[in-house]
Amino acid sequence: MTNTPTLPSEGACRCGRVRLKISKPPILTMACHCTGCQRMSSSAYSLGAAIPTDGFEVTQGEPVIGGLHGEHKHYFCGHCMSGMFTRPAGMDWFVNLRPTMLDNVSWFSPFIETYTSEKLAFAETGARHAYETFPPMEAYEGLMAEYHTQS
Template sequence: MSAGELPWQGGCRCGQVRIKVSAQPLLTMACHCTGCQRMTGSAFSLSVAIPSEGFEVTRGEPVIGGLHGATRHYFCPHCMSWMFTRPEGMDWFVNLRATMLDDPSWCRPFIETWTSEKLPWVSTSAVHSYAALPPLESYEQLLADYARHSEED
């Protein structure tokens, strides 16, 4: 699961919004919730959690879209690509849609969430699966396991 050398570059479909990642990912995941299914137009959303200090929008101004609630989903204002999410109360990371990276080929989900809502024919290579979200107390161990798993690949 080698992600290659940092920094990584990425952007929306039309290129008006560009991003830079300068920190190793904390975790990769596939979310099977019906909200992600609808926002991606796919069976799940593939994402990579990046420490906030290692994430930067380098061009353009993303806009809030999706559900306009406390958890903020950011989109390109022109092509409307869903680019990243800043979950409420978790300002220490950005949940980047992995496919916004110029090279997302390395990104395999380490965990999958909301399997209670997944489409019956979907399977991933995730190491850990959760019917909803992992319990809050599990994240410290998951992050450590992901770091070890990433080094081994």
Template sequence: MTDWNLPRDGGCLCGKVRFRITAPPLLTMVCHCKGCQRLTASGFSLSAVVPSDGFAVTQGEPAIGGLHGVNKHYFCSYCMSWLFTRPDGMDWIVNFRSTLLDDTGGFSTPFIETFTAEKLPWAATPAVHSFEGFPVLDDYGPLIEKFAHEPAPR
């Protein structure tokens, strides 16, 4: 897909924190890990990965929440919406919750799913690629290349 209708804006439930996406996603994904299940109070988290320079908080001050560990999970300090994650050691990307976009078209269909080993039995997705954990680092380049030419089904 070449037309992502950028920029796109999004924000938390209460509207105190807003962000803008100015770069196409590198990947869209679902994570089925227990941590994401607990952070979302659902079966998985749904997100899109964009280059760091294609993501900006335009209003408000997000706060770090979750486990405060390796990955920095950012939330609205008022409504507690989980906004985005900055993975440790990967400063070049931001993993944001794609359902928080004002217009989710194209950004919310997962291309990959991770941590299927912890997947709830009823949680089915249309993801094209599945991994029992996270893909190994060497797999991300080819996945990003495939996504660029064969985005997730809509």
């Protein structure tokens, strides 16, 4: 199994009113166990694929901002309310896509997991690296390089 989708790759929210496309591979894949992600995803953790901004586009419909309406913009379909992607504040170079929005997600597995300090006891992701909160900023370059060598 590869950690890279066939490109370009398209996807949509649950009702199909908002469609998107990625044309570049992920920089990194992840699972987040923080309680905010648990609540937003209604699950034990949320999944994310960091897609370079210039490799991501909404091709149909108009997503709306949901979640906390704070500095990090969480985008949802305004009709079915599927959480689709996040544009993290101060990190304009990538979009955090919920990979399950893609039509084919068979390639996906989380490479890192974050906020294991808030992890539910039964939740397992199979991620190669685990962090109690987020990795330190200086670790990201090495993590991205390692991710790409195995993709």
